Structure formats: C-alpha cells, structure tokens
Amino acid sequence: MKCLRLLPIFLLFLSYEARSADGTAGLEPQLKLALRSDPKTFDPLLVDEEAGETIRYLTGGVLIRYNRATQKLEGELAESWKLSKDGRRVTFVLRPGLRFSDGTPFSVADVVATLRRMMDPAVHSPMGDSFRAAEGPAQVVVERPNQVAIQFPVAVAAVERLFDQIAITSTQSSNKERSVLGPFTVSEYVPGDHILLKRNPNYWRRDERGRSLPYLGSIRFDIQGNRDIELLRFRRGELHMIAGLDAAAFEQLKSERPGVALDGGPSYDNEMLWFNQVAKAPIPQYKKDWFASQVFRRALSGAINRTDIARLVYRGYARPAAGPFSEANRLWFNTKVKPHPYAPEQSLKQLQSAGFRMVGGKLHDSRNNPVEFSLITNSGNKARARIASLLQQDLAKVGVRLNIVPLDFPALIERISRTYEYETCLLGLVNIDPDPNGQMNVWLSSAANHQWNPRQKAPATPWEAEIDRLMRLQAASPSFDKRKASFDRVQEIIAEQVPFVYLVTKHVLSAADPKVKNVAPSSLLPQLLWNAHRLTIATESASR
Amino acid sequence: MRPKLHAAMRRLCACILIATFAAALLASFIAPASYETQFREDPGAGPSAKFLLGTDELGRDRLSRLLYGSRVSLLLAPAAAALAICIGLSLGVMAGCFAGTPARFALGFTDLVASTPSLLLLLFARALLPLNVQPATSVTITFFLLGAVGWTSGVRVFAAAASNANNSDYIRQARALGCPTRRLVFVHIASALLPVAAAQFWVLVPLFLLAEANMGMLGLGVSEPLPSIGNLLAEIQLSPQLWLQPAVLAPAGLLLVVLVSLQGLLTKERAS
Numbered sequence: 001m002k003c004l005r006l007l008p009i010f011l012l013f014l015s016y017e018a019r020s021a022d023g024t025a026g027l028e029p030q031l032k033l034a035l036r037s038d039p040k041t042f043d044p045l046l047v048d049e050e051a052g053e054t055i056r057y058l059t060g061g062v063l064i065r066y067n068r069a070t071q072k073l074e075g076e077l078a079e080s081w082k083l084s085k086d087g088r089r090v091t092f093v094l095r096p097g098l099r100f101s102d103g104t105p106f107s108v109a110d111v112v113a114t115l116r117r118m119m120d121p122a123v124h125s126p127m128g129d130s131f132r133a134a135e136g137p138a139q140v141v142v143e144r145p146n147q148v149a150i151q152f153p154v155a156v157a158a159v160e161r162l163f164d165q166i167a168i169t170s171t172q173s174s175n176k177e178r179s180v181l182g183p184f185t186v187s188e189y190v191p192g193d194h195i196l197l198k199r200n201p202n203y204w205r206r207d208e209r210g211r212s213l214p215y216l217g218s219i220r221f222d223i224q225g226n227r228d229i230e231l232l233r234f235r236r237g238e239l240h241m242i243a244g245l246d247a248a249a250f251e252q253l254k255s256e257r258p259g260v261a262l263d264g265g266p267s268y269d270n271e272m273l274w275f276n277q278v279a280k281a282p283i284p285q286y287k288k289d290w291f292a293s294q295v296f297r298r299a300l301s302g303a304i305n306r307t308d309i310a311r312l313v314y315r316g317y318a319r320p321a322a323g324p325f326s327e328a329n330r331l332w333f334n335t336k337v338k339p340h341p342y343a344p345e346q347s348l349k350q351l352q353s354a355g356f357r358m359v360g361g362k363l364h365d366s367r368n369n370p371v372e373f374s375l376i377t378n379s380g381n382k383a384r385a386r387i388a389s390l391l392q393q394d395l396a397k398v399g400v401r402l403n404i405v406p407l408d409f410p411a412l413i414e415r416i417s418r419t420y421e422y423e424t425c426l427l428g429l430v431n432i433d434p435d436p437n438g439q440m441n442v443w444l445s446s447a448a449n450h451q452w453n454p455r456q457k458a459p460a461t462p463w464e465a466e467i468d469r470l471m472r473l474q475a476a477s478p479s480f481d482k483r484k485a486s487f488d489r490v491q492e493i494i495a496e497q498v499p500f501v502y503l504v505t506k507h508v509l510s511a512a513d514p515k516v517k518n519v520a521p522s523s524l525l526p527q528l529l530w531n532a533h534r535l536t537i538a539t540e541s542a543s544r
Numbered sequence: 545m546r547p548k549l550h551a552a553m554r555r556l557c558a559c560i561l562i563a564t565f566a567a568a569l570l571a572s573f574i575a576p577a578s579y580e581t582q583f584r585e586d587p588g589a590g591p592s593a594k595f596l597l598g599t600d601e602l603g604r605d606r607l608s609r610l611l612y613g614s615r616v617s618l619l620l621a622p623a624a625a626a627l628a629i630c631i632g633l634s635l636g637v638m639a640g641c642f643a644g645t646p647a648r649f650a651l652g653f654t655d656l657v658a659s660t661p662s663l664l665l666l667l668f669a670r671a672l673l674p675l676n677v678q679p680a681t682s683v684t685i686t687f688f689l690l691g692a693v694g695w696t697s698g699v700r701v702f703a704a705a706a707s708n709a710n711n712s713d714y715i716r717q718a719r720a721l722g723c724p725t726r727r728l729v730f731v732h733i734a735s736a737l738l739p740v741a742a743a744q745f746w747v748l749v750p751l752f753l754l755a756e757a758n759m760g761m762l763g764l765g766v767s768e769p770l771p772s773i774g775n776l777l778a779e780i781q782l783s784p785q786l787w788l789q790p791a792v793l794a795p796a797g798l799l800l801v802v803l804v805s806l807q808g809l810l811t812k813e814r815a816s
C-alpha cells in the first residue's frame with residue numbers, strides 16, 4: 001500500500017524530468033540557443049555588436065519597429081506617427097497605459113530622456129550621429145502628454161527607420177538596463193557562460209485571441225563561440241534553433257532530420273570581386289588601364305559562370321547576384337537589373353574589340369602584355385577558396401590567368417584600405433540595413449568603403465559623379481518614390497559600369513526544432529528571433 | 545622479430561616507398577586528369593570506373609589530385625627537413641665541439657630564433673613576396689621557409705651528441721694522433737651524429753607536412769588549385785559526413801602508409 005501511495009509522486013517526478021529534458025520545464029516553455037559572444041554592454045544606446053543587438057531587440061521597446069517579414073514599419077510604443085512634408089519633423093502619438101517590466105509607468109518623459117541622452121555627444125551612442133547634423137542636433141519637443149515630436153535641422157531620408165534601434169529606457173526605475181518595454185527582460189547573466197531572458201509580465205502586446213505575449217517563458221542563450229560545437233549541440237537536441245548555417249551543414253541536417261532545416265531564400269548578402277582602380281596603387285600602369293576599362297570589367301564579368309558557383313560552392317543554396325541588393329529586398333531591388341549572363345564567347349569578342357587578342361590560348365593586350373593578375377581573398381574561408389578556383393577556370397577560358405592569393409584578414413584589410421597593393425579582391429558584402437542610406441559609405445566616391453577607389457577628393461569618372469549625385473539626392477528626399485527612382489538608377493549604373501562584379505547571393509540557411517512553432521527566418525538580425533514574442537514550443541502531447 | 549621476417553618487412557616497406565615516390569614523380573604521366581580540371585557535372589562523385597577515388601566538390605578527380613599532391617609534399621617535406629637538419633647539425637656541432645664564443649653564439653642564436661614566433665617570421669616573409677608568383681614557386685618557398693625556421697628543436701640534441709662524441713676516447717685518441725679538426729668533425733663526429741640526425745629527420749617530415757596544411761590558413765601554404773597532402777588533409781575537416789565519402793580519407797591513408805613504411809626502414813637501421 002505504501003508503494004501505491006508513493007506511485008503518484010514518482011510519476012510526477014518522472015513527468016517533471018521528461019519536461020525538463022526537452023526544455024519545457026514547468027508551464028513556461030524555455031527556448032535554448034547559442035550566442036557567439038558576450039554582449040559588450042546591456043545599455044541599449046551603446047550597443048554596437050551582434051550579441052548586444054540581439055539582446056537589445058528582445059528586451060528593448062522601440063517607438064517604431066521594422067517588420068523583418070513584411071519589410072514595413074509598424075508602430076510599437078508609438079500608436080501612430082506622422083512625418084512632415086519637408087521630412088524634418090516626426091511626431092509620435094504614444095500608446096497609452098504601458099508599463100516597464102518593473103511596473104513603472106511609461107510616459108513621454110521616458111522618450112524625451114532617452115532621445116536626449118542618445119544625442120548627447122558625451123554618451124558616444126552609435127545611433128547619435130544620425131541625429132546630429134552640421135546645422136545642429138535634432139530637437140525633442142513634447143506637444144501633448146502623449147505626443148512627442150523630433151525636429152531635425154535638415155531633411156533625413158528614411159528617418160523613421162532610425163527609431164527601430166532606439167530602445168526607450170525608464171527615467172524612474174532604479175535599474176534602467178533591466179527595466180524594459182520589450183517582450184523579455186534580462187534575468188540572469190553569467191559572463192562567458194549564459195544569459196537568461198525571462199518573459200516581461202508587463203509586455204503590452206496581445207495576440208489575435210487576446211492572450212498576452214510572449215508565449216515563451218524564457219530564452220536561454222549559451223555563450224558559444226565555436227560554430228561546430230553549436231551545430232553538435234543542436235543535433236543532440238540541446239539547442240532549439242541555429243542560424244547562419246553553411247550549405248554543407250544545412251544539407252547534413254536536412255538528410256538527418258527532414259523538417260528541421262529551413263531555407264529562408266535569398267539573403268541580403270552578396271559575394272563579389274572588384275578590380276583595384278586606385279590611381280596611386282603600386283601595380284603596373286598597363287594593369288591599371290585594364291581595370292579602368294569598362295569593357296574589360298564587363299567582359300570578365302560575362303566570362304564568369306555564376307550558376308556553377310551557386311551549384312558547386314553553395315550546393316544550390318545561392319543564386320546569381322545582379323547588384324548591391326538581392327530580390328530579398330523587395331522595396332529597393334531594381335527588377336530591371338539582371339545578373340550578367342555567362343557568355344565566354346561574347347566576352348572574348350568584347351575583349352577583342354577593345355584591342356585584346358589571343359596568342360597561343362593566352363589573352364594579350366594591345367601592348368602584348370599577357371593578361372594575368374592576382375586575386376586576393378581572406379584565407380580560411382573555404383567557400384571563397386572554391387569560388388576563386390571556379391573563377392580561375394572560367395577566366396582561363398578567355399585566356400586570362402588568375403593567381404589566387406589567400407591572405408590572413410588583417411593583411412588583406414591593410415592592402416585594400418591602406419597600401420592598395422593588390423590587383424583584384426574577392427570578398428563578401430553583408431547588408432545589415434535594407435535601406436540604401438546604409439550604403440552611403442560604399443557608393444560615395446569620397447567614402448572609405450568605396451573599395452575599388454576609396455577616398456577620392458573628386459569623383460574620378462563621370463559615372464561615379466552621377467552615383468554621388470543620385471545617392472545624395474535619395475538621402476535628402478522625403479519621398480519614397482523619388483528615392484526609389486534615384487537608387488534604381490544607381491543600380492543600373494553599377495550593372496553597366498561593373499565596379500563590383502557581383503557573383504552570388506547566399507540563401508538564409510537555418511534550422512529549428514520542429515517543436516518550435518511560428519519560426520520565420522529573416523536575413524536581418526536577429527534572424528530567427530525577430531518574432532520571438534510569437535515563438536512557442538509545442539509540448540510532447542501537443543506536437544503529437 | 546625473427547631476422548627473415550624482419551628482412552621481408554623491410555623489403556615490403558621499401559617497395560611501398562619506391563612505388564609511392566615513383567607514382568608521385570610520374571604523376572604527370574599516370575594521373576587520369578590534370579589536378580585542376582573541373583568536371584563540373586560530377587561534383588562530389590563517389591568512386592567509379594571514371595573516377596577511381598571519386599571527385600571533390602568542384603568535380604576535380606581525387607586520384608589525380610592525390611598523385612600531384614604527393615609529388616608536392618613527399619618531395620618537398622623531406623627537402624625542408626633536410627635543410628632544417630643541415631642548419632641544426634651545423635650549429636649543434638659548433639656548440640658541442642667548440643667551447644667558448646662559438647658555442648655561446650650557436651646556442652644564443654638558436655634561443656633567439658626559437659623565442660621568435662615563427663608565425664611572425666612567416667607573415668613577414670609572405671609580405672615580402674610578390675602576389676603574382678606561380679603556385680610551384682610559392683610552394684617551394686613555403687617549404688624552404690619551413691626548413692629555415694624549423695631547425696631549432698634539434699640543435700641542443702645535436703650539441704649534446706656532438707659533445708659526447710667529442711669527449712669520447714676514440715676522438716681523444718684521434719686528436720692525440722694528430723688528426724686534423726676538419727677530419728675529426730666531418731668524418732668521426734659526423735658519423736656519430738648520423739643516427740641522431742636520421743631520427744630528427746623522420747620527426748620533422750610529418751611535422752612539416754602538417755605545418756604546411758596549417759600555413760594554408762595564413763595564405764602561406766600551397767594555394768589553389770595546386771594540391772598538397774596538407775591541403776587535401778584539410779578537406780577532411782570540411783567533410784561532415786565522412787562515412788558517405790570515405791575517399792576523402794585517402795590522403796590520410798597514404799600519409800600513414802608512407803610514415804609507417806619509413807619507420808619500418810628506420811627500425812631495421814636501429815636493430816642493425
């Protein structure tokens with residue numbers, strides 16, 4: 001009888017153990033992931049790296065949120081907002097009755113204090129620069145008890161997007177970093193080991209059925225810098241989700257556990273190469289003449305088989321790239337711009353029309369110099385090493401000899417940004433901002449990241465001058481249509497002039513335990529957690 | 545082991561080594577394809593009549609790459625080891641046989657080189673090289689650099705052995721009989737150091753093969769598309785499903801067979 005009396009307790013213990021093992025301990029499900037590094041700070045206004053941005057996204061409440069799926073802006077703490085016709089003033093109407101996670105009420109004073117602190121030069125907030133112009137800083141004006149306006153000295157394009165990163169902090173709370181308006185709050189942090197985020201009981205958002213969000217009770221991030229260990233732990237079931245997989249790991253997971261691997265389609269990231277066009281670069285003049293020739297750049301671009309790169313290097317999880325933005329960026333991608341088709345015969349004709357000729361299977365220029373140059377790329381990146389091998393064979397078909405030189409990353413950066421001692425470079429472009437304004441530092445001829453010829457005092461070519469004009473025009477215009485027209489033209493000029501030879505756009509590859517519901521991978525940070533408030537973990541009985 | 549069996553084993557090892565080195569030397573003639581030819585319609589193919597060891601991810605014939613890679617590594621790694629032994633032996637003899645300034649210089653110089661991070665030296669050397677060098681030149685320079693910085697570990701062993709030999713009775717007797725120093729060093733002491741040098745040599749060969757693979761990470765190793773045992777071994781790390789592509793392990797197998805065969809020959813020398 002005694003044994004029978006103990007049986008329910010034993011069964012209860014067993015059930016608790018079983019639930020703990022799949023991460024759904026108690027009633028509140030816990031999501032487990034890995035974070036590549038410790039966040040440098042929990043102060044949302046000082047965050048400038050990926051780990052910190054992920055935590056800020058999950059804990060911070062912002063006035064306007066950029067929806068990673070619809071690519072539209074949505075009001076969060078602001079019930080509505082209005083942009084003045086001249087593009088210089090944004091007025092926010094705040095959502096009433098909101099509270100911070102510690103229970104202190106949210107008011108217009110919190111917005112004013114946060115924005116003023118962010119604009120304070122002494123704080124050195126990375127977002128602050130966007131709110132300061134030569135004419136002076138932006139002014140924050142309280143119009144009504146629930147209405148606040150930000151007046152900019154000059155018109156700023158896509159100004160609303162800036163507010164996606166500004167998490168509002170409390171003026172009243174004693175612990176400002178832990179008192180938040182986002183779906184989660186930092187509950188525990190053991191440096192180098194883990195961060196535990198718990199559900200914010202005062203989070204304002206409700207689902208369609210009126211249930212309070214988020215569904216998850218907590219999110220545990222284990223600090224795990226090693227990607228192989230992260231993958232191993234995911235395969236063992238110790239982690240629920242993993243983002244940023246390479247094609248080989250993705251295929252492996254796909255073959256092992258169908259339904260786990262998630263192909264999110266084209267990302268915002270491109271692989272590309274460019275020719276060194278810096279006038280003072282220590283390379284022979286005849287090579288500078290080749291690289292400065294639009295016909296040469298366009299012909300070599302046409303000699304590259306992008307489909308093979310996507311198929312052989314990325315196992316089909318990539319597609320030929322056309323320009324700086326992929327079709328994943330629905331707002332800004334110019335659909336008229338297509339990837340250069342693979343046509344080596346056509347390329348050879350173009351080169352011959354520019355004075356090049358084939359001698360014994362090798363291409364020579366008009367001064368009889370054999371067309372041979374080096375391609376530098378960062379060592380240790382197997383995908384780029386393979387791309388380089390494919391490029392080598394493709395270009396050999398038009399008589400061009402390519403020497404591949406993998407360099408350690410610091411040496412490569414030194415060459416492309418300071419000494420300019422290189423001929424061509426193969427690298428990737430990671431787009432963290434879907435707005436063209438995020439690429440001003442690439443396209444302006446005076447910019448440091450204008451890689452083929454950086455820091456120009458005056459545009460070296462008429463088409464670069466035109467890109468400068470169009471980029472400035474779009475940056476100053478409050479009208480989306482005008483901005484779109486300008487940037488469409490920029491994309492067309494890039495496709496015509498080929499300063500960057502865009503190769504492929506990688507897919508967003510990730511994996512999630514099928515028990516995790518509502519997963520929708522995005523190319524933008526935080527890839528799998530952008531809708532964390534809607535993620536849930538199905539219990540064993542429910543998943544069956 | 546019985547002498548007859550031992551002799552048979554030694555012959556077998558010799559045959560394997562001769563066959564391997566001959567295959568490596570004749571790679572241009574016996575390889576089914578060039579090491580760089582990409583059969584893009586057959587990427588990651590398994591072993592077949594067309595590709596005996598299958599193809600890699602870019603569709604390059606694994607057997608051809610292994611043969612060419614063996615030529616690069618199996619010839620250049622011993623050459624680099626020989627260079628390292630020559631430098632180490634010279635300084636070891638200087639330290640062990642010539643007391644005073646020469647010994648202090650030899651050991652001090654060794655300590656200086658040993659305490660300098662070789663990575664730094666290699667990076668410095670890479671910075672001095674032009675970008676447009678042929679892969680064959682690049683690989684020769686790579687192994688030369690390995691030999692030029694990888695000699696320090698053996699110097700103290702050589703110095704101790706040279707000192708022992710120098711103080712031995714037969715050297716003293718030779719010296720007393722008026723044997724010239726040059727003959728003492730190059731004939732009598734050198735013969736005493738040969739077994740030590742041989743042991744060091746066989747330690748350095750696999751070490752340099754692996755170092756070459758690691759140097760690829762710095763852009764100093766054998767660059768694409770030229771294969772080497774090192775960069776073929778590195779491919780194993782990038783093949784998550786080895787059981788589906790066992791041919792990826794062929795370079796490791798070849799390296800193992802070569803090293804075991806070399807050891808087999810060395811064991812005989814020691815026994816005799």
